Amino acid sequence: MAEEKILIKLENLSCGYGKRMVLEDINFQMEEGEFIGIIGPNGAGKSTLLKTILRIIPPLRGRIFFKEKDISQIPRKLLAQEIAYVPQQTQVWFSFSVEEILRMGRYPFLTRYRGEGERDWKIIQEKIKLTGIENLFLRNLEELSSGERQMVFITRALIQEPKLLLLDEPTAHLDIGHEIEIFDLLYRLNREDKLSIIVVLHDLNLASQYCDRLIILFAGRIEKSGKPQEVLDYRTLEKVYETVALVKENPITQRPHIFIIPEKFR
Amino acid sequence: MEKIYIKKRGFLFNGILLIILLGVIVCAGFLGTVSISFKGILSADTERVIFMLRLKRILLGALVGGMLSVSGVIFQAVLRNPLADPYILGVSSGGGLGVVLATVLGSFFGYSGVFYLPLSGFLGSLMSVFMVKYLAQVEGRIPPQNLLLSGVVVGVILTNILIFIVWLFEDKLLRGIIWWLLGNLEVVENSLLLTSTLIGIFSIGFSFLFSRELNALSLGEEEAISLGIDVEKTKRLLVYVASLLTATAVSLCGIVGFVGLIVPHILRFFSRNEHRLLIPSSFLGGAIFIVISDTLARTILSPIEIPIGIITAFIGGMVFIYLLQKKKKIVFK
Numbered sequence: 001m002a003e004e005k006i007l008i009k010l011e012n013l014s015c016g017y018g019k020r021m022v023l024e025d026i027n028f029q030m031e032e033g034e035f036i037g038i039i040g041p042n043g044a045g046k047s048t049l050l051k052t053i054l055r056i057i058p059p060l061r062g063r064i065f066f067k068e069k070d071i072s073q074i075p076r077k078l079l080a081q082e083i084a085y086v087p088q089q090t091q092v093w094f095s096f097s098v099e100e101i102l103r104m105g106r107y108p109f110l111t112r113y114r115g116e117g118e119r120d121w122k123i124i125q126e127k128i129k130l131t132g133i134e135n136l137f138l139r140n141l142e143e144l145s146s147g148e149r150q151m152v153f154i155t156r157a158l159i160q161e162p163k164l165l166l167l168d169e170p171t172a173h174l175d176i177g178h179e180i181e182i183f184d185l186l187y188r189l190n191r192e193d194k195l196s197i198i199v200v201l202h203d204l205n206l207a208s209q210y211c212d213r214l215i216i217l218f219a220g221r222i223e224k225s226g227k228p229q230e231v232l233d234y235r236t237l238e239k240v241y242e243t244v245a246l247v248k249e250n251p252i253t254q255r256p257h258i259f260i261i262p263e264k265f266r
Numbered sequence: 267m268e269k270i271y272i273k274k275r276g277f278l279f280n281g282i283l284l285i286i287l288l289g290v291i292v293c294a295g296f297l298g299t300v301s302i303s304f305k306g307i308l309s310a311d312t313e314r315v316i317f318m319l320r321l322k323r324i325l326l327g328a329l330v331g332g333m334l335s336v337s338g339v340i341f342q343a344v345l346r347n348p349l350a351d352p353y354i355l356g357v358s359s360g361g362g363l364g365v366v367l368a369t370v371l372g373s374f375f376g377y378s379g380v381f382y383l384p385l386s387g388f389l390g391s392l393m394s395v396f397m398v399k400y401l402a403q404v405e406g407r408i409p410p411q412n413l414l415l416s417g418v419v420v421g422v423i424l425t426n427i428l429i430f431i432v433w434l435f436e437d438k439l440l441r442g443i444i445w446w447l448l449g450n451l452e453v454v455e456n457s458l459l460l461t462s463t464l465i466g467i468f469s470i471g472f473s474f475l476f477s478r479e480l481n482a483l484s485l486g487e488e489e490a491i492s493l494g495i496d497v498e499k500t501k502r503l504l505v506y507v508a509s510l511l512t513a514t515a516v517s518l519c520g521i522v523g524f525v526g527l528i529v530p531h532i533l534r535f536f537s538r539n540e541h542r543l544l545i546p547s548s549f550l551g552g553a554i555f556i557v558i559s560d561t562l563a564r565t566i567l568s569p570i571e572i573p574i575g576i577i578t579a580f581i582g583g584m585v586f587i588y589l590l591q592k593k594k595k596i597v598f599k
Contacts, residue, residue, distance in 0.1 A: 018406075056491050080494030087488055093346050094484040094539040104482055108494040112475050140538075160493070 006068070007032045007164060007196050008053070013062035015045070015052040021060055022048045024220045032163070035190045036198045037211035041241055044217040046200040047088070050166050053198075054085055066164075080108035084157035086167040089150065095142040098152050102128070102137075105159030127158045131185060147178035154182065158189070165189075167199040171206070179203075183210045208232055208255045216240060232256040276543045279536060283550035287328065290554050294324050294561040299569045326459060327451050327560045327574075328553035330519050331529075333466050333511040335552025338526020339544055340473055340508035343484040344501050347410045348531065349589065352512040353523035353582075354414065356394045356421030361509075361516035362447065363428045364390020369443075370435055380461040387513030394420050395509055449522040449575025451560050458518065465514045469507050470549055476504060477541035484539055522556070522575045524582020529555050531589065 009029040016022035022045040030036060038046045051057045053064060055071060064071045071079060084105075105127075106120045116124075128134055133151050141149060150170060157165055167186075171179040187210055189195040201207045207214055208228040216223040216231060218240045224231045237245045237258065244266055246259040295317055296302050302320075306313035334352060341350040341357075352358050368386030372378050401416035402408045432443050445452075473480070479500050482490040490497050515522070529551045530544065537543035559577045566572060 051488070054488075054492050056488050076491070076496055077494035080492065083492075085489070085492035087486065087492075090486055092485065093348060094343070094534070096481065096485065096539055100481065100538070100540050101485075104478070104485075104493060107478055107482065110478070 005032050006030070007034075007066070009065040009068075010053075011063045011065065013052065013064060014060045015048055015057065016060055017048075017057065022220060023217065025062070026222060028215065028222065028225060030164075030196065030198070032196055033190070033194045034196055035187070035210065035212045037207035037214045038198065038200045038217060039202070039204060039207050039214055040217035040223070045220065046217055047168055049217070050085070050168055050198070050200055054083065054166065055079065077108045080160060082162055083164045083166060084160040084162035086150075086153050086157050086165070086170050088168045089146060089173060092141060095140055097138065097140050098133070098136045098144075099138065101141060101152055102156050102159055105156040108160060123161065124159055127155050130158065131155045147174050147181075150174065150178070150182065154185070162195070164196045164198070167197070169200055169202060172202070179206065186210065204232065204237075204258045208257065209250070209253055228255050232258065276537070276540075276546075279543065280546050280550060283547055283554070287550050287554050287557070290557050291321075291324050291328065294557050295321050297561055298564055322459075323451050324557055324560070326454065326518065327556040329463060329466055330451070330515045330522065331525055331552035331554070331556025332470070332549035333515045333552070334522065334525040335529040335548040335555070336470050336473060336526075336545055337508040337511040337515070339530045339541070339548045340480065340504050340511075341526065342530060343480040343541065344504050344508070345408065345410075345413060346484055346486070347413060348534075349410070349414060349527065349586075350417075351524060351527035352391075352508070353521070353525075354421070354527065354586075355417035356398055356419075356424060357391045357509055357512045358516055358521045358523065359421045359424040359428065360394025360397075361387040361391040361513035362521050363424050363431075364388070364393075364513065365517045366428055366431055366443065370431065380457045383458065383517040384462060384465060384510075384514045387517040388510050389513075390424075391509035391513040391516075392506070394424055395505055445573065446520040447575075448573030449520045449578065450573055451519050454518055462514045462518050465510065469511050469514075470545065473504065473507055474542070474545045476500065477545060480504070480541040480545075481539070484541075520573075520575060523579045524586065525552055525555060525578055527589075528582050528585040531585070 007030050010026050013026040014021055014024045015026075026049070038049065040046055048057070052059050053071070055076070058072075066074065066079070066082060102124055103116060106116055106124070109120065110116065128137060131151055131154060133148070133155055136144065136148055136152060141152070144152065154167075154170065165186075171182055174182070183206060186197055186199070190197050199207075199211070211228065213226060214228050214231045215225045216236065223240060224236055232247055234245055234247050237243070237247070244261045246261055247256050248259065249255070250257045296304075298316075298320060300313075300316050302313050302317050307317050308314075337357075338351045341352060341355060342348055364387040365383050367390070368383055372382065397420045398413070398416045399408070401420065402412040404412065428447070432447070436443060479490070479495055482493050482495055483497070483501065487497050490500075512526075530548050533544060533547050533551050537547045556574070556578070559581070560574050563572045563574045563577050
């Protein structure tokens with residue numbers, strides 16, 4: 001039948017915090033090698049969905065399957081060998097050196113009595129070269145710019161050698177240069193190394209340019225799911241974001257581009 | 267090449283601390299009300315006896331300092347708050363209350379065992395940890411300012427219950443307890459010292475094995491989960507261990523505050539937050555700090571002895587104020 005294998009599948013999934021349900025009855029599946037963007041207004045449950053997949057918060061109802069196995073049955077360490085996470089930039093209370101941060105990426109592969117071996121160091125070296133942060137290796141986290149810091153955390157996620165990479169607004173506070181640098185890297189990883197990626201994004205144009213498939217979350221449900229061309233139309237945007245926007249094609253990439261329309265022009 | 271770098275750094279740093287500790291121990295042995303000469307130890311019996319007694323007291327202090335300091339490191343990582351410390355969190359007071367209650371009940375029923383006091387202190391400490399956690403929690407999260415406030419409040423409440431009990435029983439059952447409350451390294455019974463040493467070695471070794479988890483936890487809980495750590499279970503375990511360390515120290519020498527705060531804080535400048543370095547160096551640093559403080563306590567007003575808790579609280583309080591001034595911006599954001 002289908003050649004692509006199903007990597008992750010959400011079945012009637014409801015998630016939220018305690019009694020507060022944020023997402024209700026979500027169904028979707030992702031094939032290996034896909035690059036999916038999750039978009040939607042603030043509070044639509046984008047981060048909540050990622051956190052549920054990562055088992056940071058338990059689902060309220062329904063199930064998640066990773067490679068046809070219920071993820072609640074997979075030991076956390078094994079899951080961390082398959083799924084890696086790049087969180088939103090948060091406050092760091094205790095500073096570490098880049099080396100120490102990167103070594104944490106091998107945690108899922110180590111036992112309590114065995115430290116990093118030859119192979120672990122080789123992987124660390126490899127990924128550092130891949131993301132081009134060789135010069136940061138001996139620096140400390142608090143000396144880095146936000147862009148460099150984000151690169152370090154992406155490198156750590158890659159050091160976990162995951163099948164699936166989840167990112168929560170990886171470029172939220174970055175300038176356009178770093179934004180493109182990071183997304184070009186993700187795109188290369190996706191195409192060349194067959195890394196499956198789910199990224200939560202606010203920037204619709206970024207999402208449109210890089211993702212194969214977009215999922216719009218709105219009012220606790222999946223509003224629309226499909227190729228950027230199918231999902232990003234002005235009607236949907238007006239409904240979801242309650243604003244007026246113009247959608248045109250990017251002349252070079254042929255992907256939709258969203259133009260904002262200030263009130264005085266409406 | 268990089269792994270060699272970090273290992274070398276760790277050995278060098280902890281090696282230096284170990285040498286300092288040994289030096290401090292020897293110096294402290296010679297200092298005191300009765301002056302002792304090197305020749306005297308070799309020849310005169312009285313001088314040797316005094317030296318050995320002093321040495322026992324110094325080693326006790328080193329153990330207590332190391333345990334309190336490592337306990338502070340664990341609380342700081344698990345709560346992701348550089349100002350956490352068993353004293354400020356009320357854990358010491360909880361432990362103290364446990365020990366005092368156990369002493370009172372023990373003398374009523376004529377019961378005592380080697381694990382009796384440390385374990386009673388442990389129960390008291392756990393009680394205060396849960397109280398602080400319950401008070402500080404808002405919708406499953408613990409904001410840092412709530413944590414400190416709840417810790418102080420719980421600490422004050424428990425300390426006053428403790429003082430009340432002492433006031434009730436002081437004449438009959440708790441002779442010299444005030445002295446103990448303020449921190450006292452008068453030599454304890456050998457059996458208690460032995461038990462406590464075992465508990466200390468076990469707990470510190472255990473926390474050292476959790477260095478990787480402590481690293482990840484101090485960076486962020488969600489990230490720790492995504493690295494494959496069972497965060498709830500690990501945190502619970504580590505809080506138990508930290509409480510046990512505090513309680514054991516309290517049962518040995520009363521409430522000695524601020525060690526767990528200032529020692530790790532100073533060491534974080536040097537060994538950073540990598541717990542594989544920080545845990546051993548905190549143990550050594552805490553030991554150095556207490557041995558020096560105790561020597562000061564014995565010698566400043568010699569022949570009168572000041573309770574060591576007063577010395578550490580004074581130094582610690584100063585450092586704490588300094589930290590608050592410096593870190594106000596990030597801690598109370």
